[in-house]
Amino acid sequence: MFGAGGGTNSYEEVEDADVVFLWGSNAREAHPIWFHHLLKGIRHNDTRLYVMDPRRTSSAKWADVWLGLRVGSDIALANAIAHEIIAAGLTHPGFIANATEGFDAYKAAVQAYSPEAVEETTGIPADVIREAAHAFATAKRAMICWTLGITEHHNAVDNVLSLINLCLLTGQVGRWGAGCNPLRGQNNVQGGGDMGAIPNKLPGFQDIEQDPEARERIGKLWGVEIQPTYGKNLTQMLHAMEHGDMKGLFVIGENPVQSDADGNRVERILNGLEHLVVQEIFLTKTAQLADVVFPAAATWCEGDGTVTNSERRVQRVRKARSAPEGARDELWIISELARRLGHDWTTPTAEEVWNEFRVAAPAFAGGMSYARLEELGGIQWPCPDESHPGTPFLHERLWQQPRVGRAAPFSIAQNEAPSERRDATYPYLLTTGRRLESYNTGVQTSGYRSPLHWGESLDISPEDARALQIVDGDIVRISSRRGTVLAPAFIDKALREKLLFMTLHFPDEVSTNVLTTDVFDPKSGTSEFKACAVRVDRATAAELAERAELVERGALQHAEHQ
Amino acid sequence: MTPLVQLGRPDRTPKTMVTLTIDGQAVTVPEGTTIINACESLGITVPTLCYLETLRPVNVCRLCVVEVEGARVLAPACSRAVEPGMQVQTQSARVKHSRKLVLELLASSVDLSTTPGMSDLLEEYDCSPERYGPPEPPHAPGTRDAHIPGHHQPPNVAYAARVAQPTKVDNDLYIRDYGKCVLCYKCVEACGPDHQNTFAIAVAGRGFDARISTELAVPLPQSACVYCGNCIAVCPTGALMAKDEYDMRAAGTWHEEAQQVTDTICPYCGVGCTLTLHVQDDIIVKSTSPLENSITLGNLCIKGRFGWRFVQGPNPVASTGVSGRG
Amino acid sequence: MDIKLLDATPTAVERAAVDAVLGAPTNAWDGGARGSARDAHTAPGGKSVRDRRHELIPALHALQGRVGWISEGGLGYVCERLGVPPADAWGVATFYALFATTPRPQRVLHVCDDVGCRNRGTREIEHALESACGRSVREAPAGSQVVLDERDGAWMHSPCLGLCDAAPAALLTIAGETPVERLLGHVTPQQAVGLVTGSDSAPADSHVPELPQHGDPSLVLLKRCGVVDPTSLEAYRTAGGFTALAKARAMGAEAVIAEVSAAKLVGRGGAAFPTGRKWEAVRTQAASPHYLVCNADESEPGTFKDRVLLTQDPFALVESLMIASFATGASRAFVYIRAEYPLAADRMANAIQQTRDAGLFAAGFDIEIRRGAGAYICGEETALFESIEGKRGEPRSKPPFPVEVGLFGKPTVVNNVETLLNVLPIVLEGGARYASTGSGNSTGTRLFCLSGAVARPGVYEVPMGTNLRDLLAMAGTDSVSAILLGGAAGTFLRADEIDLPLTLEASRAANTTLGSGVVMVFADHADLRDVVLRIAGFFRDESCGQCVPCRVGTVRQEEALHRIVKGATLGGTGRELALLEEVGVAMRDASICGLGQTAYSAVESAIKRLRLFEVVS
The missing domain is CATH 2.40.40.20 (Barwin-like endoglucanases)
Structure with a gap:
């Protein structure tokens, strides 16, 4: 959010939130222990829960109000909530003026989304939208949490932006118990991003194209020149492979044949590659297509390292048992691969790799030594130096006057129906x-x-x-x-x-x-x-x-x- | 521009300090502190079965009772808050008598063989549970679940009544041996309002017939149970136990002293629950989470509690898994 | 809540019975039909549903009253309507003796076999029932399910029904569209058989109770009983009703409390806490709302005074509740009446309704009746709160006390029926005048429930300080071997101990208690060991089971007594008595509530005062 690739708040803060919008998330089943924190708020602090989900899920059954929107009408609903907040005079003008930019254009853009106007699109009665808007805007602390119901859409980023807008509009961010939080679906999705395992970022979310200083510094550290252009994301890679622009693939711990959309097509594409390498702990459907399989240790219990969770907490994983015969530590596999490609990295320990990362992203993780991670039971980034306690919630700077850092922009998001329509054949x-x-x-x-x-x-x-x-x-x-x-x-x-x-x-x-x-x-x-x-x-x-x-x-x- | 409320974490630390005396030693603690915590700060151990720092105290086992000067009856240290000038005795004759009786009453009616630390306590308080009579034979399956509340079952003078009954084994993940249940309510609190809020179990019946039960005493697979095992995590007596451990104990292969414990992070969703893996002979035999972990408070979901088997395949002894790398 | 409902579905009859109490469902998500566009896209829930939890016991009563038991489908429907998890509701349903969770005939006769009745005709009733109708429900082997034709009747034993003045007593319940509940006294064996088989129709239970002092001009609390029509607001007004309320309102809340304090009124339920102090503590609490709870769960064996007041003078209780609420700032009052008192509940409901309809309630104020369901423990004030909140009647740990954290977690005054009625003379005549009656700090008059071997059983009102000997003389006694003073939680006295002024101070000095005013007299020929065994059984049955000393201690106490009586001691009577003492002391010292703390009291007095179990050397 606003440049930081992680949720703004700690789990504990949801216990103190007065209103929580759980949007496109069935956390009761997908994030059960996070939901415990929400339940503490619900049961002990009278937290009001609003669940936006087409299904009345087990999470929705805990809600004070379930908003069962039509699939893919999230932006219409979010914009209607904004419309009502503005119409009822419930915005936080001081915050908007101090911390944000683009409010006027945003206000104009949501003008078309009155609660009545979106009733048909969303299916939700206007009175329900109004009540939710008032609850969110007038709460002392309000939080929006979401999962794949927001991001697994063809307009995922716009969906996210439409939710962030609501927090900016009401000053529900940058404070304890107020903010916007994606709940990560997989153990180390956050950590992968932190480390730079995404096509547009270097370690610590330093942008490859927009941050030449970081590119230069990290290139020097790594002894390579870093290309100043974004790499390809998974979808773009599949496209490139499909069109013969990419001929080889190294898959680590993913099973795209079964996890990606339109599985038949993925299988066809992988079969068409010149070379496929899969590093896995199982012979998955994807691994079965590989030319070479690297049997790997399950690092979470057969190796050492760190992961980052949804509250940006870097946590240690430790070896508890030996890997099965023949399976190798993942660092060994990669180092060995490098060596055979002509780069002798020796075989660093997980801690050595981590310490290099701390040098690459000092503002982000400079203060997170293994010793401190051990001592504090994990640390929430950013943690720039060894005296820093970590950061429970982000963007407090937006409340400082004058504001520190760049303004948080309102983003205009227009509702767009899902790419595929129902018709007589597919009703x-x-x-x-x-x-x-x-x-x-x-x-x-x-x-x-x-x-x-x-x-x-x-x-x-x-x-x-x-x-x-x-x-x-x-x-x-x-x-x-x-x-x-x-x-x-x-x-x-x-x-x-x-x-x-x-x-x-x-x-x-x-x-x-x-x-x-x-x-x-x-x-x-x-x-x-x-x-x-x-x-x-x-x-x-x-x-x-x-x-x-x-x-x-x-x-x-x-x-x-x- | 002022925010609606302060930016940072609300400060909830009590401002008032309270001074009291415990076993003759003065101690000053924040207002609202319980006697048991005040005792802890002095290094005084108070025995308890039903108290756990992650659960709301229910003060039912009465093992933690202490004597508060001027009070008509003893006070449960686990839930009673300190008061200024309070004079507390943790080792008076009255206290020792009640603790001894509580231990005897339990030991004469419940199987405490897998309750950690119990044999030491029984010895320390000079208990003779056998003086209440020979143990009653186990109840037939289901009979204790069918007792009508308030309707008298005349005692059998040949025996001391017990809660003994066959273990309930109705799924692959955990067992319920209610012959070992001291009715501490911890599992109900953990399954219910304190953590999981699934409410698959509750206390049913009353008096000596009170027992932990699903609705209509249905087997777990028909109940609301979601197999988070958070009840197992808080059970103080081993009445609730993972099936692996139960099977290994039955086979004589459970060797707690030979187990290594290692903390790591759960391999499933992105919440990042700390898993404490209990490993025996390089095989994971149990997964727990530390009570003091701020994310889990000792809780896990079904995946964290039981879903680790894929890394190793079926436990050669417990053999309740279905597949893995082996 | 994401509760998992039971598979079974309710019958239309069960659904209608529950809806009659809870109102019809408002949407598809609380038990209503699917189909509306609104329900497809939104649902209310959360706190608004969880806040209905307190309606659970009334809903279970509706099922019990309509079909005679709580079926899986019925329970499931209640859970769906109120958002209560089925296991949780099961825990509640199986706590209360008057809820059946297995099929039971529609007609059930609950025959009192407690200390007041068991030797005054119960045995004969049992014999007649056993030969004519088979064994009692409780004697069916545990775990077995006796399948009974629903047209059949059944009978079961009951703890004290609060009708000791008309022993032997029985409670008849007939499930149906209009459930029948009758508390019957002087039941004959022949009548009992007729009631169970259905050959006798249910008689009305509006019989006038024994009022031995009827017409006595010195009566204060009982003066309207049997004199003023208890069903008519007009009659109550004509008799001077609601003048105390008017005066209290004119005086103001603080002045009312000052008078109650000056009167030195203390609670009449057993604990004898100063009422004025309790009221003041609630009045000054910042948290809101405040609640007033009238404890009419009179279940102490041998106690029946509240039944008389509730059935004979309900408007006076309504007026007292209004004054107490006014004084303490309570916006709502609950009257928790034991389920075994159907007429009392009806009379109170009528009185509340008429008073409400007459516009006498202050704006925003109301009185609600809640009925118990067969659990002595709910007479304990915090267990009573739990029960009103729709939970198992498990006492809470004190502190915090109800004046700070009471019903629904709010400041709450709990007063017994008799305590509240004392407020009327205090307000009308002033606290000082009230305090001039009685002795020392034991002021005013006090109601005593005389039963057992007395010529004229019933409720007696005498000034505090009256000698027990004189009270017994009023009721007429012949040969006395022992007296149970204060109920099962009280103590036995020997015949030579009756020279006792009935004050708090004197009773305390004599190591006994006035308790709830029970004076149960046993004749020379009475089998007192059997009485003690019954008391031990009572505590075992009525223990909520929460804390170890009481849950297991009451069992061990009963076992030891049975071993002594049956001559099957473990190492001799002396050893058994020592064991009883050890268990008794732990129950008294370490139990959560008064039940466990007094469970050894009567037994101890039987051992030490009556010397019923002397070691034979």
């Missing part, structure tokens, strides 16, 4: 997400058994189930413009008519991502997993027979629960 909208007991493509979570592992299902509203004459457990065929899968139906009251839900947790049984669209946000590269048009039909006798045979062979290990 349902499928949205995807996570469930509590499973994780991503199930590579890790298939390792344990629990009564919650039900396998994949097509979650469908009671109304649609009635119309299709299906009951719980009936096998249905789900088809999009790209592919077809079979799955058992599960009738879920959390869904409304024409809205369906699936996960990607059991791709070997139901490859949900052959349905999803790879239309992506050009600014972030993230595909629109959250919306694709599908049709649902009862499975044919032949399909049922084929599936029965798979069950017989044990290929569908969860089918017995269905």
Whole structure:
């Protein structure tokens, strides 16, 4: 946010927030322990929770108000909330004047989004929008937290900006318990960004194109010249591979064949490469396509290092057990690869790598020695020197007069419907997400058994189930413009008519991502997993027979629960 | 321009200090401090089963009672706040008597064989639980769940009543051995309002028939349980136990003294929960989280508590896993 | 909350019964039908739903009253409506003796076998019922499910029903569209059989209680009982009703409290705390709102005075509640009446309704009745709060005291029925005048519940300081072997100890207690060991189970007593008595609440005063 690539607040702060907007996030299942902090606020401090989600999820069931917006109408809703805050005179003019820029243009842009005007687009009654707007603007401390419901859209960045605008409008940022927080879906997504493992940033979010000083300094440190242009994000890489502009790929700990949208296409692209290397702890579907597989240690318990969590806390991971025979430490693999490519890096320890990073990004992590990380149980960046305690919340500077640093800009975001429309052939909208007991493509979570592992299902509203004459457990065929899968139906009251839900947790049984669209946000590269048009039909006798045979062979290990 | 409220963290540290005397030693602590915490600051250990710093004190086990001068009855150190001038005795004859009786009453009715530190306590307080009579044979499965509240079951003079009953094993992740339950309420608090807010279990029935139960005493897979195992984490007696540990204990292969513990970070979502991995013979046998960790307060979700098996495959002894690298 | 509901669905009858109490669902998310566009896109929830938790017990009562038990579907529906997790609701439903969580016939006769009734006709009733109708519900083997035709009747035992003045007593409950609940006295074996089999129709229980002092001009608290129509506001007004309220309002809150303090009024429920101090403490609390709770959960075995006041003079209690609320700044008063007093609840509801309709309530003020569901422990003030809040009746740890953190966490005054009624004469005549009656710090008159081996059982009103011997003479006694003073939580006295002035000071000096005013007399031939066993069983049954000393201690106490009585001691009676003393002291010292703290009291007096269990050498 405003140049810092992380959430603004600590988990603990949500306990003190008076109003929380949980937007496009089912944190109750996807971030259960963060949700504990929210629950503390709800139960002990009367925190009011508003959940914006098309489904009435388990998180939404905790909400004081559920705003069940239509899929992909987030910007319309956010702008309508802004419209109401402005119309009711509930902005924070002092903050706007001191800390922001572009308010007038923003105000003009949201003029068209009155609560009544967006009722049709969002599905949400205007009175509900108004009440939420007033609650947010008048709260002593208000926070917006979001997850993939915001970012897995073709206009993901605009979605995010429309939420940040609300915080700027009301001064709900830069203070304890007020701010905007993306909850990271994966263990070290934040850390990857911190370290510079994103195509446009150097370590510590120093911009490759816009920060020549950092480029120069880090280039010197690394003994290389750093190209002054952004690299490609995943979506752009797939595009480049598809068109023959990229011929080789090194995949570390990802399973794009099953995790990326339009899985059939990804598999086709990877198959067309000249060379594919996969470094993995399992022989995943992606690894099976590789020319070379590097069996790796599971660093989180078989190696040492750091990760960064969603409150920007850098935390130590430690070796608790030995890696299996043949699996190598990831630092060893990379160093060895470098050596064979003619660069002898020796094999640094994780701490040595970390200390180099601290030199590369001193303002960011200069004060975070391993010893201090140990002593303090992790440190929240930025932490520039060894006397600095770390930073629980960001952007306090915006309240200083005169303001320190650059102004936070309002961004104009216009609502845009999802890329794919429902029509007579594909009359349902499928949205995807996570469930509590499973994780991503199930590579890790298939390792344990629990009564919650039900396998994949097509979650469908009671109304649609009635119309299709299906009951719980009936096998249905789900088809999009790209592919077809079979799955058992599960009738879920959390869904409304024409809205369906699936996960990607059991791709070997139901490859949900052959349905999803790879239309992506050009600014972030993230595909629109959250919306694709599908049709649902009862499975044919032949399909049922084929599936029965798979069950017989044990290929569908969860089918017995269905 | 003024913000609506202060920018930084609200300062909630109590401003008033309170001076009291514990076992003759004066101590000054912030207002609102409990007696047990004041004792801690003096290095005085107060025994307890139902108190845990991450849970709201329920003061039900009464093991922590202390004598407050001028009070008619003993006070639970775990929940009673200090008052200026309070004179507290933690080792008076009255205190020792009540502690001894609490321990005997429990030991004569509950299996405390896996309660850490219990044998020392029973010895320290010179307990003879057997003086209440021979132990009652275990109740048949489900019978304790069916007692009607307030309706008298005449005592059998041949036995001292017990809560003994078969272990409930109804899923692959953890077991419930309510013959070991001291009804400390910790699991209910952790599953309920203090942490998880799932409320899969509650105290049902009343009096000696009170027990921890799901709705209608249904097996866990039919209940609201989400297998976070936060109940296991707070159980002081081993009544709740991961199935791995239960199986290994049954097989005689659970060797706590031979286990290494290492803190690392959970490999799942981006919250960053600290996992304490308990490793025996290079195999992870249990996962917990430190109570003092500000992110987890000792809690985990199903993935952190049980989802680590993929790195190693089925436990050769517990063998409840389904797949892994092996 | 993301609660997981039970699979079973409610019947239409169950749904209607619950909706009658909770109101119809307002949307698809609280039990209503799906289909509205609004419900597809928004749902209220959160605190607005969680705040309805206190309606749980009324909703469970609705199911119990309508179908005779709380089915899975019914429980699930209540959970859905109120956002209460099923396990939590199950914990509540299984706490209260009058809620059935397994199928039970619609007609159930609860036969009192407690100390006041068991030797005054209960045995004969039991015999008749066992031969005509089979064994009691409680004697069905634990865990088994007796499948009964719903048209059948059943019977069960009950702890004290508060009708010791008309022993033997029974409570008849018939589930149905209009649930029938009747508290019946002087029950004959033949009548009991008829009630269980359904051949006798339920009689009205509006019988006039024994009022031995009827017409006595010196009565203060009982003066309207049996004289003024308890169902008519007009009659109450004609008898001088609501003049104290008018005077109190004219005096102002502080002056009212000053008079109550000057009167030296102390609580009549058993704990004898100064009422004026309690009121002042609540009045000055900054937190709001303040609540007033009237403890009418009179369940102490042998106690029935509140039943008489509630049924015979309910308007006086309404007026007292209004004055107390005015004085303490309470905006809402709750009257918690034990479930075994259906007529009392009806009469109070009528009195509240008429007073409300007459516009006598101050703006924003109201009185609400809450009914218990069969749990002695709910007479403990903090357990009572929990019960009103829709939870298991588990006492809280004190401090904090209710005056600071009470009902719904707010400053709360809790007063017993009798205590509150004393406010009327105090306001009308002034505290000093009130204090001129009685002796020393024990002022005013006091109600005593005389039962057992007396010629004229009933509630007696005498000035504090009256000698127990004189009180017994009023009721008429013949051969006395022992007296249970203060109830099951009180103590036995020997016949030679009755020369006792009934004051707080004197009773304390004699190491006994007036408790809730129980004076239960046992004749020479009474089986006192059986009485002691019943008391021990009572505490075991009524312990909430929360704290170890009481939960297990009451069991160990009962076991030891049974071993002595059955001659199966572990190492001799002397050793058993020593064990009882050790357990008793720990229960008294280390239990959370008064129940455990007094569970050894009567037993101890039986051992030490009556010497019922002398070591035979």
